[in-house]
Amino acid sequence: MKAVVQRVKRASVTVDGKITGACEKGLAILLGVAQGDTEEDAILLAQKIAKMRIFCDENDKMNLSVIDVDGGAVVVSQFTLLANYKKGNRPDYLFAAAPDEANRLYEFFIEKFEEAIGKSVGRGVFGAHMEYEIINDGPVTIVMESDVLKKRA
Numbered sequence: 524m525k526a527v528v529q530r531v532k533r534a535s536v537t538v539d540g541k542i543t544g545a546c547e548k549g550l551a552i553l554l555g556v557a558q559g560d561t562e563e564d565a566i567l568l569a570q571k572i573a574k575m576r577i578f579c580d581e582n583d584k585m586n587l588s589v590i591d592v593d594g595g596a597v598v599v600s601q602f603t604l605l606a607n608y609k610k611g612n613r614p615d616y617l618f619a620a621a622p623d624e625a626n627r628l629y630e631f632f633i634e635k636f637e638e639a640i641g642k643s644v645g646r647g648v649f650g651a652h653m654e655y656e657i658i659n660d661g662p663v664t665i666v667m668e669s670d671v672l673k674k675r676a
Contacts, residue, residue: 544645546595555604564669573639
């Protein structure tokens with residue numbers, strides 16, 4: 524499982540002209556589910572992202588988590604994070620999980636992330652064409668992979 528986590532001043536996702544998810548200060552998370560990913564991957568990432576200290580304290584040091592700042596989040600499923608670009612100029616997505624499994628784990632990740640931060644988060648619509656707007660704060664952008672967390676556990 525791969526996540527691109529961005530600290531944002533605000534974020535929103537729109538489908539068919541309707542905002543389906545939005546937040547003010549918080550995190551914008553793109554989530555890619557790979558073949559072989561499990562609920563353990565979702566739990567590891569959800570907990571790590573919720574506790575990641577990327578918000579500034581009173582001394583302008585990144586010492587606070589999204590929980591500490593009572594921030595929000597928007598989570599969007601993004602299978603293109605699993606692109607294989609080694610051959611040719613058209614990426615393939617053979618490593619992405621099948622849609623039913625990807626959607627199940629995407630929803631499971633959101634459930635675990637909401638539990639971790641203690642509030643509901645905005646979300647995209649799985650499989651839909653979405654417009655995703657963010658105002659990145661910093662910018663702070665971190666790419667995370669559950670495989671890396673498993674190796675360190």
